[in-house]
Amino acid sequence: MSNLYFHYPFCRQACHYCNFHFSTSLKNKVNLWDAMKKELILREKEISLPIESIYFGGGSPSLLRPKEIKDLIQLIKLHFKLEDHLEVTLEVNPDDVTAAYLSGLKKAGINRLSLGIQSFNDKDLLLMNRAHNSTQSLNALELISKTFTNYSLDLxxxxxxxxxxxxxxNLETALGFNPPHISAYALTVEEKTALYHNIKKGEVVLLSEEAVEKQYQLMVQKLESLGFINYEFSNFGKPDFFSLNNQNYWNGKSxxxxxxxxxxxxGINIRKWNVSNNQLYLNSIKKGxxxxxEEELTVKDRYNEYLMTGLRTTHGISLLHV
Structure with a gap:
C-alpha cells in the first residue's frame, strides 16, 4: 500500500517553534495549488500500489476551500488506484473551523481531521505565537466531535x-471531548526559529529534562488507563483509530x-525531496x-532507518531483519 502526502506551504502567521517550510505571504497560493496538481500528474507512474492514505499537511492546509480539496481528490481518483478503506486526513487550525467548513470538508471527501490545538492554555499559545486562542480550540473541538467520528488533536x-x-x-480538557486519537510532542527547539533566538537571548527559559519527562509519564499513564494505545512514541489511539498515515511511515511503506x-x-531504497522554495517550485513545474x-539509501542506511522507526512503535523490530 502507498500514501499520498500534500504539503501546503502557507500559514497566516509564523509559529515561534516551527521550522517546517511555509510562507505567510498568500499571494501565490492559487498558482501553487495548481502547480501541485500538475506535479501529481507528472509523478503518476511513481506509485503502482493502491493508495490507502491521503494526507494534507503543511503549513496550514485548512486555508484551502472545500472545493479545492474536492477537485484534487477527484483528480486522484482518476489517476490512482484507491483502497476501499481509504483514509483522507486534513490538518486543521482551530481558527479555521466552522460548522459550514466541516460540512464542506466531509462532502469533499475528508474523513479524518488532525486538529492543531497544541495547548488549551492561552499563556502557552501566546508564547508559541499561535493564531488561535483557547476559546477557539474549545469551540473547534465541540464542532469536530459532533461532525467527525475519526479525528485527532495535537498537543x-x-x-x-x-x-x-x-x-x-490540558490533558483533562482534551479528554473531556472523548477524542479517538491524540498526538503529543515534546517541545523541540530548532535553529532559525523565533523560539531558538528568544532562548539564546535569555527571554525564554526551557523546562528541565526531568520536568518534561514527568509530563510525558503522566500523559502515558493517564491515556493508557483510559484505553488509549501508545502505538508510536508520540501517538495514542483507541483501537481502530490508529493513523494509517503514521503507521505507514513507521513501517517503511512507500x-x-x-x-x-x-x-x-x-519503499525500497530511493528517497526524494522537493525544493524548499515556493517560487523555484513554481518555476520548475511551469517548465514541466x-x-x-534524490538519494539512494545504502543497506546500512536502510537498517538504521528500520531500527530508528521500529523502536518508536509497539511492534518494535524483528531480529530477523537486523
Missing amino acids: IYGMPYSSLAEWEE YLGIGPAAHSFD KLPFE
Whole structure:
C-alpha cells in the first residue's frame, strides 16, 4: 500500500517553534495549488500500489476551500488506484473551523481531521505565537466531535514555565471531548526559529529534562488507563483509530510527497525531496520539470532507518531483519 502526502506551504502567521517550510505571504497560493496538481500528474507512474492514505499537511492546509480539496481528490481518483478503506486526513487550525467548513470538508471527501490545538492554555499559545486562542480550540473541538467520528488533536508538552498541574489540566480538557486519537510532542527547539533566538537571548527559559519527562509519564499513564494505545512514541489511539498515515511511515511503506519541501520514498531504497522554495517550485513545474533531489539509501542506511522507526512503535523490530 502507498500514501499520498500534500504539503501546503502557507500559514497566516509564523509559529515561534516551527521550522517546517511555509510562507505567510498568500499571494501565490492559487498558482501553487495548481502547480501541485500538475506535479501529481507528472509523478503518476511513481506509485503502482493502491493508495490507502491521503494526507494534507503543511503549513496550514485548512486555508484551502472545500472545493479545492474536492477537485484534487477527484483528480486522484482518476489517476490512482484507491483502497476501499481509504483514509483522507486534513490538518486543521482551530481558527479555521466552522460548522459550514466541516460540512464542506466531509462532502469533499475528508474523513479524518488532525486538529492543531497544541495547548488549551492561552499563556502557552501566546508564547508559541499561535493564531488561535483557547476559546477557539474549545469551540473547534465541540464542532469536530459532533461532525467527525475519526479525528485527532495535537498537543505539545514541556512548554516553558508550564507546571505538571497545568499539563494535566490540558490533558483533562482534551479528554473531556472523548477524542479517538491524540498526538503529543515534546517541545523541540530548532535553529532559525523565533523560539531558538528568544532562548539564546535569555527571554525564554526551557523546562528541565526531568520536568518534561514527568509530563510525558503522566500523559502515558493517564491515556493508557483510559484505553488509549501508545502505538508510536508520540501517538495514542483507541483501537481502530490508529493513523494509517503514521503507521505507514513507521513501517517503511512507500509514499509520494507533493508540494514544496515534500519528501517521497519508494519503499525500497530511493528517497526524494522537493525544493524548499515556493517560487523555484513554481518555476520548475511551469517548465514541466520535477523540482526534487534524490538519494539512494545504502543497506546500512536502510537498517538504521528500520531500527530508528521500529523502536518508536509497539511492534518494535524483528531480529530477523537486523
